Amino acid sequence: MSYDMIKSVIVFLALLIAGGVFGLRAYRLLWVNLRRGQPSPGILGNWIERVKGVLVYVAGQLRLFRFLAPGTAHFFMFWGFLFLALTILQAIAEGLFAFAIPDFRLPLIGYLGPLALAQDSFALFVIVAVSYALYLRIFVNPERYKGSHKSQGVMVLAFVFTIMLSLLVMNGIKINLRQDALADWRPVSMIVGKLFAKLNQGTQQVVGEIAYWIHLGVVLVFLTELPEGKHFHIVTSIPAVFLRDLDPPGRLPPAPEFSGKMGVSAVEQFRWRQMLDFYTCTECGRCQEVCPAYASGLPISPKLLMMNLRENLTARGAARRARASAAAQAVLAKSLIPDVITEQVLWSCATCYACDQECPLFVQRVKPIVDLRRYLVSEGRVDETLQETLAKLGRYGNSFGQSERQRAKWAQTMQPKIKDARREPVEYLWFVGDYASYSPSVTNITRKTAEVFQRAGLNFGILYEGERNSGNDVRRVGEEGLYAALVEKNVEALNKSTFTTIVTTDPHSYNTLKNEYPEMTNAKWQMPNSVLHYAELLDRLITSGKMKFTKKLDYAVTYHDPCYLGRYNGVYDAPRRVIEATGCTLVEMPRHGDRALCCGAGGGRIWMEEGAVKERASESRVREAAALDAISVLVTACPKDITMFRDAVKTTGNAERIFVKDLIELVSEALS
């Protein structure tokens, strides 16, 4: 039997085995395991948006560039992979047909000079990109990689490096042996070939064959390894981005229910679409890098959460196949909480959405976290501080445990009296919120807001004792029943009132009123045409000329984007325009806009025990502001931020250096 014959047979067998292994593994993960998941409603439809997403976020790799150098490197690896997949195809075909057609070339593709040039250059780009990635992983080893599978990452990069190098050697030798009709289109290969030019023809042929086997061997080993970890995203990323959740991030799905208990207590109770996310996580750690809870030393890493869920899903799948063994029984007996994910991890999340926002592949963490919390709440597994707050919310409708009759106490001194929207029609219904209503350190800001509204001549009113906590954070804590009860009460009061627009003080109320109330009320109650945050309302008043400032403020400020205003609802520009309209100069902090650091209060965190932290998110944020030379004022537009930052300026010793102001205070100042 000739060498060519043997080559064909071996390539055929290797392909069969590798393809089989890959196919079986991928089938088990993506078919068998995902089918154990729950139905995923709402992932179809909106096709244009979905196709656009694939083009922008997969082909364009848009979110990856948020980390510029690694993103660029990945861009080249991704496109290199696409172009070079054809060279792999070429190598396989070449081997398969070696017995019949020497120097087989793929039809059409194998004859395109420019393509050959592109492939040749991409091979070089990929080598450069991979070298950078290896350097990053081995020498720089940034914090975001902590907890990722390092050896696996390095190994896969080494695979890619070898595949590229062997390709260039193969091609270079072909050029030397004048077997390449497109030699002129492969300058890089030509240079590599020169390294071997001095060897005699026979030796070169042997080197070429060795390079071929290395090339193909590594490709096929890589293929079999592909489903075993982070590199599976090569397979899953396109479906993951295509089928991504297009609901607003601020709208949680209804609580799943299993045998009378709300929430998720086993990995199979997640929707299959969420499971696809687990398999799509690339362990790149961008989420970990931006997570305020992780940075403050709390036990959560959004990345490890995904990895643990994935591992558990895979392990349980394998255990079901080997049901009889004791080891498999042990795996199946493990409970998701706390054996796989601890309660502390789940309670650490402030639901700030930075992780999901950062993820290049739209993997979601906040929504699964809430589903898991829902289960903990249904079991009564909440810390005592949170329990006390939930009890207060249940009884009095506010987290302060004060009488609902006291809700509008701050308004008693207001002249003229603020309208009761339940009794007389108003244009704007002002949903004040708990903190602005009850927190003694915030109510003076609330009164200023009312004054500003009055000066602007707005026809507005409030719900007085008819208002309840909006429930945004109650829902994110996982207390779905209490959330529903609060919504019911609020809707009852809203239904009694006549108004056209709701305006809120608290971005948290804003989020749930805007994104969730319409769904919760099952269309029994139609939301008015708009829900506005007061920053948006002010912006409209200023831009339309209805509000004119009498005084020009001459100082420089920085602005903190509240999570539920910025990331969740995309309101970045309105508050900035308002700041500039007051005459203040805006200086941005390094982390601003959708990268803004959470104050740490959201998702009910403000009601829980803090736990052991190295540096509170709010303190880190205040230090970030204090590091800006020009400014002395930190402006925000959320009463919880005010509370957190006013505390943090004291605890960081910046009380003299930084003043924390609400946006409304600037406006009020500029109006006087």
Added chain:
Amino acid sequence: MSQDIYVIIEHLRGQVADISYVMLAAARALANANGGKVIAVLLGHAVQPLASDLAADRVLYMEHPAFADFSSDAHQRALERLIKEHAPRAVLFGDTTMGGDVAPWLSAHLTLSLVSSCRALRVEDNALKFVSQICGGKLMAEGDLPGPTALVLMVPGGFKPEQGRSTQPPELTHIDAPALEDLRVTVKEYIEPAVGDVDIAREPVLVSIGRGIQNHDNVELAEELAKALGGVVCGSRPVIDQNWLPTTRLVGKSGKAVKPKLYLALGISGAPEHVEAIGDCEMIVAINTDTTAPIFDIAKYGAQIDMLDLLPVLTEQVAQAKG
């Protein structure tokens, strides 16, 4: 029926509780007005020596080994007979973890009226009146002391314990104990409070925290202030129940009574069971967001402000003042 006022002396492990002297003082005020006598009742085992400083006209003492420990069963049986036979105008008990187990039972058993949470007793127009403090100290209830014999559960605050002490040993009368076999309630053993911790009863400066501390993490803020002031942290019932402070730091009915030079009450509303343990403090400073909190009634200084806002600032200023 007599006009005498009986005081059931409360004592624990060889020490007469302060509330007993408070009751003697209250009893004296009534007896002076209505012409009765103050009779102290001492139940115990080898209990005679405890009688020496009781400001009573007479001490009736009953001794029995079963009284060595507190058993509601034994006390109920012993007092049932005594009260029935003597039929005094009033019988005062401490509204404590001991008196509270006995007096209501006697009230039901003897069909005698019972007044609890009683802070003051006085005579007005020849009628005996009670004033009780209820609803966490937010309300006072006043009424006529029911007859013919009223049982009264007393809280401190209305009278000073010194007024119930005497240097003259009172007249002692022994009375026989009833049969006390087959007690249905018996003490098996005592669990001593954790030793090695500071004794808050002896500390000159106490930073005391209540519900207003909100969560465990904030206890650290109070610790820092206490450190700056050279004092220690103690707390009210809710804080101890959450395990945010050890039981040894509990100020109140089932905790300790304290008498520091400075008692800084942070986020403490001042429920009666807490207030009764801080009556001897030289100066109470109360910080609370609720102006109607009863703590302001007994504090020398007060401020309506969130303790969590004040704590870091105050700690810093105290540290600065010390230089």
Added chain:
Amino acid sequence: MNIVVPIKLVPDLVEELVIDANGARLDPTVLRLKLNEFDDHAIEQAILLKEKGAGQVTVVAPDVDGADDALYTAAAKGADRLIKLTGNWQSGVNNHALARAFANLVKTLRPEVILTGVQAHNDLDGAVGPQLAEHLGMPYVGYVSGVAVCDGKVEVRKEFPGGLIAEMEVVLPAVLGIQAAEKPPRYVPISKVRQTMKTAAIEKFPAAELEAGGAPTAIRLFQPPAGARAIMIEGDADAVATRLVEIFKERGVL
């Protein structure tokens, strides 16, 4: 084992307390009732006992505003049977009458252990527990913060002043006044309470004519003058801190 938990509802102190025109009682139209905190602990302790061994927990409440909520919440936590004592509670009721009404019902339930809150903040005529014990001829121990049942007896931890705790043995059947359950009362999610409302039934038991004898009559209710004695320091945290430091210095604390 059969456990009965008699509970009562008390004025919610978060709400303003308004005295009615006669000046002798709280205005019932403004009053908002809530479960007595100690009774909440008694319910928790009962359910903890149930969870440790077989048993049935029956919760009994007078038929006043808020009783349904309290009973359903108890059921959501694990109580098996809910009973409401119907009767003329509108005019408000004292603990003597309540104890007699409880006794009439509890006799028919034949419990081994009765757990009830050791006190309530509006008690003016002593706690319910010891009175109930007398009517039932059972022993009573109050200020209990731990209960363990062992053949025919219970071992309880009773708190004494100064942090001293006694381990006591009580012959069953007995009434125990609970100061604190071994664990703080658990949280039940609202959805579970709502579900329970659909599935659990509240039985009704008519209370006989309420006998209020043994309780004093308040002639006058009044609010202690707020802040009468405290000198209030005005201003923000800085101002208050500055003044306090001065005071501390004057008093020789600093």
